[in-house]
Amino acid sequence: EAQVTQNPRYLITVTGKKLTVTCSQNMNHEYMSWYRQDPGLGLRQIYYSMNVEATDKGDVPEGYKVSRKEKRNFPLILESPSPNQTSLYFCASSRQYGQETQYFGPGTRLLVL
Amino acid sequence: AQSVTQLGSHVSVSEGALVLLRCNYSSSVPPYLFWYVQYPNQGLQLLLKYTSAATLVKGINGFEAEFKKSETSFHLTKPSAHMSDAAEYFCAVSEGGSTLGRLYFGRGTQLTVWP
Numbered sequence A: 001e002a003q004v005t006q007n008p009r010y011l012i013t014v015t016g017k018k019l020t021v022t023c024s025q026n027m028n029h030e031y032m033s034w035y036r037q038d039p040g041l042g043l044r045q046i047y048y049s050m051n052v053e054a055t056d057k058g059d060v061p062e063g064y065k066v067s068r069k070e071k072r073n074f075p076l077i078l079e080s081p082s083p084n085q086t087s088l089y090f091c092a093s094s095r096q097y098g099q100e101t102q103y104f105g106p107g108t109r110l111l112v113l
Numbered sequence B: 001a002q003s004v005t006q007l008g009s010h011v012s013v014s015e016g017a018l019v020l021l022r023c024n025y026s027s028s029v030p031p032y033l034f035w036y037v038q039y040p041n042q043g044l045q046l047l048l049k050y051t052s053a054a055t056l057v058k059g060i061n062g063f064e065a066e067f068k069k070s071e072t073s074f075h076l077t078k079p080s081a082h083m084s085d086a087a088e089y090f091c092a093v094s095e096g097g098s099t100l101g102r103l104y105f106g107r108g109t110q111l112t113v114w115p
Helices: none
Strands: A004-007 A010-013 A019-025 A031-038 A042-051 A054-057 A076-078 A087-094 A108-112 B003-007 B010-014 B019-026 B032-038 B044-050 B056-058 B064-068 B073-078 B087-094 B103-105 B109-114
Touching (some): A019 A087, B019 B109, B044 B056, B073 B087
Parallel strands (some): B010 B109
Antiparallel strands (some): A019 A076, A031 A042, A087 A108, B087 B109
16 A cells, blocks of 8 residues: 555654654655644645755754655654654655645654653 | 645535635746645645646545636635535645745645534
8 A cells, every 4th residue: 555654653752852753655756755733834844855865954944854865764853852843743755746746644743841 | 935825724614515715825936736635633635736737626525626827826615515524624835946846835724514
């Protein structure tokens, strides 16, 4: 089944404790992206990647890191999480960019205490 | 930067009534336009998209949207609402140029359907 998977789905952590949210897609998509969703703000792009070893900042990149060493994986790293990073995170992928449909993962709900 | 405005963060309709969710965008070049739907506790899935073919786009579950360049709008409609349509709907726009690869979302509209 074609899908985007994220792990973990739920995470509670404390300020400053490094964490990684994994994202994997099995559709051989070139384009991958991370978004955060907050009430009343919609989805805001954190980082995106047009291909392996090619990543770029979105609208809200501060406090996040990403890497794209393999085509299928695009992990999101929070090196020192803070409470303002409490949010719902979505990973997405598409065959390319522009007019292509993005396929979203199920989301990761993060609470930073 | 691209801008997407969804008028009305909450819309309520009765079952069987017309659904109209509004979306306006700002773009200096012909854009690609999307509507995504998010059901409770799920990720987003595509309803429909406009990619410079027909201006009236039909999507899944009876939804359709019309691209109006002169009004920079891409409103979503459905003639008769069903209880299962209750969800959050997001309008999104993508364009080329310096923002190639970026997808910009509106803030979302929560649709409630009353029996």
